[in-house]
Amino acid sequence: MSLHPSPAEVRRLWDFEDPVASESRLRAAADASTSAVWTTQIAxxxxxxxxxxxxxxLLDGIAGHDDPVVRAWSTLERGRALRSDGDPEQAERWFAEAVEAARTADLPFLEVDALHMLALVAPPDEALAAHLRALEAARTASDPHTSTWECSILTNIGMTHADAGAWPEALTAFEEARAAALRLPDAEQRLLVADWMVAWALRHLGRRAEALEVQRDLRRRHEAAGTSDPYVEEELAMLGDEGATRS
Known part of the structure; x- marks a missing residue:
């Protein structure tokens, strides 16, 4: 049995919408384990x-760790912390190091995570190629858990096209992200985002009737779940839906 938790075991303790509760669960896991991987997740x-x-x-406390698994996790999280702190140049250095560390540790899920983060800090003229490298790594990994990155990376590719005003290409990427979402355990939640992205691209392409149909369906699904999404209502208002609420 490995000393360290797998990426899937780590992911089960995470709720990225609630980092405070996640921190509490991660600290409990750290107390029950000798693996410094948990320290990286607390960070x-x-x-x-x-x-x-x-x-x-916290990451300084495990810097220079000679375990390749810990080194892969810690370099990745240092890059994330620096990016959040507004230092993308330093973050890029650590993400690049994390890619190599993950390969050395034979952690394909972390390698793709690092590649996807590297793409997010890449210069605009290099971003698309960087996202495509991450996508290729996700699609060719033998580990099925790693392929779950496909949906997120395709969404990032769509956003890169959208930022460049390339809306047909953006729509294609968002539709592929939707197809990838259908293969995931949390498909319904993912589809709420994926469908919104598709409709957003449709509106920008002038296909307003199709966009309106998707956004109305999203509103119905939110209502059935007892939730709401202000971004859905904003799009509906722009599309001329009389039932849309305006903030």
Whole structure:
């Protein structure tokens, strides 16, 4: 049995919408384990709470660790903390190091995570190629858990096209992200985002009737779940839906 938790075991303790509760669960896991991987995740939770100084101090405490698995996790989380702190240039250095560390440790999920983060800090003229490298790594990994990155990376590719005003390409990427979302355990939650992105691209392409149909369906699904999404209502208002609420 491995000393360290797998990426899937780590992911089960995370709720990225609630980093405070996640921190509590991660600290409990750290107390019950000798693996420094949990320390890297506590640092991530602190970073999401904008407690970057504390996050970096925790990572400093395990800097130079000779275990390749810990090194892969810690370099990745240092990059994330620095990016959150507004230092993309330093973050890029650590993400690049994390890619190599993850390969050395034979952690394909972390390698793709690092590649996807590297793409997010790449210069605009290099971003698309960087996202495509991450996508290729996700699609060719033998580990099925790693392929779950496909949906997120395709969404990032769509956003890169959208930022460049390339809306047909953006729509294609968002539709592929939706197809990838259908293969995930949390498909319904993912589809709420994926469908919104598709409709957003459709509106920008002038296909307003199709966009309106998707956004109305999203509103119905939110209502059935007892939730709401202001971004859906904003799009409906722009599309001329009389039932849309305006903030």
């Amino acid at each position: 991530r939770a602190l970073g999401l709470q904008e407690r970057t100084t504390e996050a970096l101090a």
